[in-house]
Structure formats: structure tokens, C-alpha cells
Amino acid sequence: MEGSSPHLFGRSTVGRFQHDVAQAAAAVADRVRTVRRPYSGASLTDLQGMVDAVDLDRPLGDTDAALDEVAKLYLDNAVWFHEPGYVAHLNCPVALPALSAEVLLAAVNSSVDTYDQSTTGTLIERRLVDWAAGRIGFGPDADGVFTSGGTQSNLHALLLAREASPATDLSRMRILATTETHFSVTQAAILLGLGREAVIAVATDAGGRMDPAALTRTLDDLAAYGLVAIAVVATAGTTDLGCVDPIAEIAESCARRGVWLHVDAAYGCGLLVSTRRRHLLDGIERADSVTVDFHKSFFQPISSSAIIVRHASAMRRMAHHADYLNPRTATVPNQVDKSLQTTRRFDALKLWMTLRTVGAEQLGAMFDRVVDLAEDAHRLLTEDPDFEVAAEPTLSTVLFRYRPAWLDDDACDELTPRLRARLFAGGEAIIAGTTRDGRHWLKFTLLNPMTTTEHLRAVLDLVRETGWALLAEDDTRLATAVV
Numbered sequence: 001m002e003g004s005s006p007h008l009f010g011r012s013t014v015g016r017f018q019h020d021v022a023q024a025a026a027a028v029a030d031r032v033r034t035v036r037r038p039y040s041g042a043s044l045t046d047l048q049g050m051v052d053a054v055d056l057d058r059p060l061g062d063t064d065a066a067l068d069e070v071a072k073l074y075l076d077n078a079v080w081f082h083e084p085g086y087v088a089h090l091n092c093p094v095a096l097p098a099l100s101a102e103v104l105l106a107a108v109n110s111s112v113d114t115y116d117q118s119t120t121g122t123l124i125e126r127r128l129v130d131w132a133a134g135r136i137g138f139g140p141d142a143d144g145v146f147t148s149g150g151t152q153s154n155l156h157a158l159l160l161a162r163e164a165s166p167a168t169d170l171s172r173m174r175i176l177a178t179t180e181t182h183f184s185v186t187q188a189a190i191l192l193g194l195g196r197e198a199v200i201a202v203a204t205d206a207g208g209r210m211d212p213a214a215l216t217r218t219l220d221d222l223a224a225y226g227l228v229a230i231a232v233v234a235t236a237g238t239t240d241l242g243c244v245d246p247i248a249e250i251a252e253s254c255a256r257r258g259v260w261l262h263v264d265a266a267y268g269c270g271l272l273v274s275t276r277r278r279h280l281l282d283g284i285e286r287a288d289s290v291t292v293d294f295h296k297s298f299f300q301p302i303s304s305s306a307i308i309v310r311h312a313s314a315m316r317r318m319a320h321h322a323d324y325l326n327p328r329t330a331t332v333p334n335q336v337d338k339s340l341q342t343t344r345r346f347d348a349l350k351l352w353m354t355l356r357t358v359g360a361e362q363l364g365a366m367f368d369r370v371v372d373l374a375e376d377a378h379r380l381l382t383e384d385p386d387f388e389v390a391a392e393p394t395l396s397t398v399l400f401r402y403r404p405a406w407l408d409d410d411a412c413d414e415l416t417p418r419l420r421a422r423l424f425a426g427g428e429a430i431i432a433g434t435t436r437d438g439r440h441w442l443k444f445t446l447l448n449p450m451t452t453t454e455h456l457r458a459v460l461d462l463v464r465e466t467g468w469a470l471l472a473e474d475d476t477r478l479a480t481a482v483v
């Protein structure tokens, strides 16, 4: 006799499964159809109260009822990345085929640690790693694995760099990066036992790109002090300025000294499929390892990232073979041999479905579109005397601030974080914030190809109105003036 449970996915519940997935899809579709702003504007206090009021020890017993509850808690107050007013972080609207893939991979629940838990899942992931390696320009010896995100990919890359180094004294190891490098590199240095001081900031040019001459000098200085550079991290798409380090020149320096080159292309990996801007990644094929975040510029649902290495042997060095799971004698491919995770989602299916439906060329065109949009935003801002811009964009971020000509630097600095918080509280536009040289800036991160220049114009008008309103609250004389 066959066992069954009304609560678990199986033969006896497929009807229920179809119903539940359709209801969930209907709930999210309903919100997306009606929502007109990236956020409801609900306060943290209100949301905390709503979440705390749920009694987790008294189940509703019915998915429809739980879905209704969650729709109010979560969907009604979610931050919507497809809304043009969302211009804050490196989040994208997601490719539709990837959502179908999410249903499949969640229901089947494959784990791509071993072949015997995933079969074609493993093979599909490996094909995608090969595909990404090909786009990078690596040869047939390349390898890689999917990860949970850029943070994990960077940690993994630096672990491989440490293991590849002939040095053994952790206290002498250094990682060269810049002040623009993502903080996950410092986190990785701490996790790898090197400490945060092991990350040395190489000087940048005025645009925030690593200065290759400064890199050469720093490498020479380290050698003179008996320190060992175990890796240079070049970034293809820095988080704030979106700039791309001069990879080819950095690669040349690294090759001459035998130093591991890691390229963090978490953000800039979209350039791999761009027909117009691929040249920005020239030299990436000489890297030892590359981070690619498909959940940023390939429009994939979180999580979808990979570390790709030029030589498979680098990954094999850290393999551990457990007799119960992936014995040394295995004759099938087991991805756990090279992953930092054991049980692991079959995230690769989302990218597979997207490539098979949309194709690389369209993905590249979508990434190019957001880079074009950043150029438009930059033009709007430079033409407008009420705004100040930090730098010309390379990818799709733009740093700016609302600063009418009469507002001094300190007052603008005091205003900018308040302005950002006021916008978030209103829910109509969500903009990121950062600091440069001790000053606060607003940041557009544009990863939505459906956003238009007109949308950005409207967001800037809102920034202007909100900024003016805050200034007027501080100085009532302004309240009667015309904006």
C-alpha cells in the first residue's frame, strides 16, 4: 500500500500542488498588476507589529489561508524591483523563464552536490560553467561551480589563490585590491585567516580604476618587505561607481610575477553577452578566477552566481572525498568535489531556461539598455543646475546629489541621507546612498531595462520636490518661495 501525506509533494498531492502554485502565481500577479510604486511606505514599526502578531504555534492548516496572510504581510509590503521607481541596489527584474525553472527546481528539490541526487542537473550546471568559461575566453581546461552569490564566489576564489600560493605563512600573505573593491574581499581575508589588514589598497585613478603603475609599485614594495601577494582582485563593475579596472594591464603585471588574478565581475558579467561593450572586459581571459553573478546582470532570480577558474586543477586542490557521498573512486561527476556547499540548489536551471528561451544576445541587449539609461541619467543630471554628479558612468550606476547652487557642501551633506530616508518612507522611489571622500551621495543603480528616461526624469523631479520640502521644513522662509 502506498503511503501519502496531504502536506507533502507526491503522487497523491499533485492536484493540490498545481492549485497552490497557481494561487501563489495569481497572488503575485495580482499585486504586480496593481502596484504603481516600489514600496508601500509602511513603517518598520507597523511591519514589525504585523509579523510579531502571527502565532507560529497555531497553523492555519490550509495553504490558501496561509497565502492570504502572507500576501498581506509580504506581497503588500515587498520592494518591487520591476517598478521604475526602484533605482537603488544591484537588483533586477527577473527573466520569466527563470520563474518557471524556480517551480521545477523547488518541487523536484534536486541537490547538485552529487550526480546521484541530480543527474541531468549536474550535467546542465557543468554545461553552463563551460558556456560561461567560453564567454570569458578560457580554454578547455576551465572549470567552475555555481554558488550562492558574489560574496561566496569571491571567498572561494581567494581560498583557491591562498591554496595555490607557495607561501605557507598566513601572516605574510597579502591581497591587492582598491578602496572600490567589494567588502566581501575583506570578509574573505578575515575568513581565510589573513585578517583585514592583509588587504592592501592599490591607488586608483580619478575615475576609481586601479592604477596599473601603482599596482606594479605595490607588488615591488611587498616583495621588498618579504610579503607575498597571493592575489590581485580586479573589479569589472565596482559597486558604487560601476567602473571597470584595466584588466589587461593588471593581468600583464600579475603574469610577470606569477600572482593569482581574480576578476570580480559580479556586476559587470553582463558585458560577457553585450555586443556593444564586451571590450570593457578585454584581458579577463588571462584571469585565474572570475566571479559572475547571474542574479545581477543576467536578470536571474536570487541566487545565481558562479566562480569560474582558468585551470581545473586549482579547484581540485581543495577537494574532499567523503566515502558516503563522493568517494575518490566515483566514476560520475560530483560537483561537491569543488564546492564550498554540500547540499545545493539547482539554480543553474534558471539560467539554462533563460538562455534556451531568451538567448544570450537579448540578455546582452538588456544589459546594454541599462548602461545607455545611465548615460541618459548622467545627461539629465549635468544639464540640471539643481543637481551635482560625482562621475561619468561606465556601467549603470550614477552618483549624484540634490544641491541647488546656494546650498553649501555641509548643508547638502546633512540633507542627502535625510532625503533618501524620506523617499523610502514615501514608497514612490527607492534610491541608494553612499559616501565619497566623506560626503554623502545618492546613487542610482539601474538594472531594469523597462525603465525609461522619462521615468528617471520623474524620479529626479520627486528628489527635487522632496529635497526642497526638507529644506523648507528646516527654514520656514523657504516654504513660501517657488521651487
Ligand SMILES: Cc1ncc(COP(=O)(O)O)c(C=O)c1O
Pocket: 090, 148, 149, 150, 151, 152, 154, 182, 184, 235, 237, 238, 239, 264, 266, 267, 293, 305
Ligand atoms: C562588485 C561586487 N562583488 C560582489 C558582490 C557580492 O555579491 P552578492 O551580494 O551576490 O553576494 C557585490 C554585491 O553587490 C558586488 O557589487
